[in-house]
Amino acid sequence: MYLEDEIDNRNNTRKIVEAGLFAALTIVISFFVFYVPVIGMVALAVLPIPFAILYIRHDFKLAVSSLVVSIILVAVTMGIQIAVSVGSIYGPTGLALGYCFKNRVKMSRSVFLLAIVYIVGMALNVSFYLLFVDRNFIVNTIKSSIDLVRESFEQSIRITGTTIDSTQYEQLKQMIEAITPEMFLYLLPGGLVLYGFGVGFINFTVTRSILKRLRYEVIEITPFERVYIDNRIGALIIIITCLGIILDRTNLDIGKYIFSSAVVVLQFTLLLIGAAVIYYFAKNKFNMNKTSAVIITVALILPPMNTMALYIGFADLIFDFRKVDPNRLFKGRNKQ
Structure with a gap:
């Protein structure tokens, strides 16, 4: 009896240590995601993985506990806005990944579930920004995106110089000028759906690759x-x-x-x-x-x-x- 209690205590201690280590790892990855633009794009697909591994190795409760600790630590070290992003998007995505791989959900259903979780999380995250940070967040983001597209067009024209004829130039110019905030808003729901499925697919494949390297049994890719x-x-x-x-x-x-x-x-x-x-x-x-x-x-x-x-x-x-x-x-x- 004493031996069994000692084994249970050791297992519980190991679980707590792993949860703490993964919480610390989440802070490090979050720093790269939100503060290092180029590396952050890669780290974006990695951020949910610690929670997925905890779910697979142990259980849902431990993964959620690590997520809660991560949210608190991120809020203290990097601010409440980033903590909300971790808690609404990347943490739930990691839990969904853990569920899919632990229960061997086939790839198509896994990507669908991940897309739904990501879209809901993104909606919650944007709602937080609109309510507590910037009421014009969506409008400002759309305007910035349009300005970026137009600047890219002008830079491309300067680079290509005379290699493009006047007719093609006028057509491209009219297409760029036709881009309005209203057009962006009309396409936003569909774009978010496609982006959610794209992110879900990337998260699934990256997580699968890492789990395979860790010698876990993984779902086959269609x-x-x-x-x-x-x-x-x-x-x-x-x-x-x-x-x-x-x-x-x-x-x-x-x-x-x-x-x-x-x-x-x-x-x-x-x-x-x-x-x-x-x-x-x-x-x-x-x-x-x-x-x-x-x-x-x-x-x-x-x-x-x-x-x-x-x-x-x-x-x-x-x-x-x-x-x-x-x-x-x-x-x-x-x-x-």
Whole structure:
């Protein structure tokens, strides 16, 4: 009995030490994320990982405890604003990562869950800024982004000099001048959704790579040629787009937000699926090597050929050419 109690005490002590070490590691990573621009972009994908590892190694409670300690220490050392970011975005993302890997949730569902957690966390973080820091935070950020785009355009023109003709210059100039704060606001919800999925995918792959190096059993990554979207989700996106069109035609402001964002999400989704289908057929039906298949795929998803990829993606949503969607509309024999 005494021996068992001693073992339990040692295990509890080890857990507390690990939680403290990971909390300290979180402070170090947070410093790079928020104060070192270039390195911070890399550290951004690493910040949730300590909480994920604690969840996997031990349990949810210990990971949450370490998160609470991290939030307090970050608030004391770097300020309440950064602590809110850690507590609303990166901590919950780490807990979601830990849940997904510990319970072996497949990649598509993991990325979806991570995207939802990130989007909700970002909304909470922005709400904090609007309420307690700067009421014009979104407007100022959008204006800064537009100014940055215009400055980049002007610098590009100065660099290229006379290599661009006057017609192309005028077209580019009109496109840049057409960018307004209202346009940014209309596209913001859709952009946030896509960004959330992008961040979720990056966090998943980076965490998987680190866990694999630590010799943990990890979830397999779906090959790009088998990437698909469930036709039910595709139908939902199309329905939301149509709803946005109807509301926009009735001159409701919310219709512009729904329509603009839904179109962005729909186009990106169809383009991604179209690229996967093109790569699949280039590699498996035309027996191209990976390099050639990638070159063909990239060429067909870039303008002016990207319209073809959109149509291919839409057709695959209906017919599932690769037979990878278990919920496809026209079920035949599964592809072996």
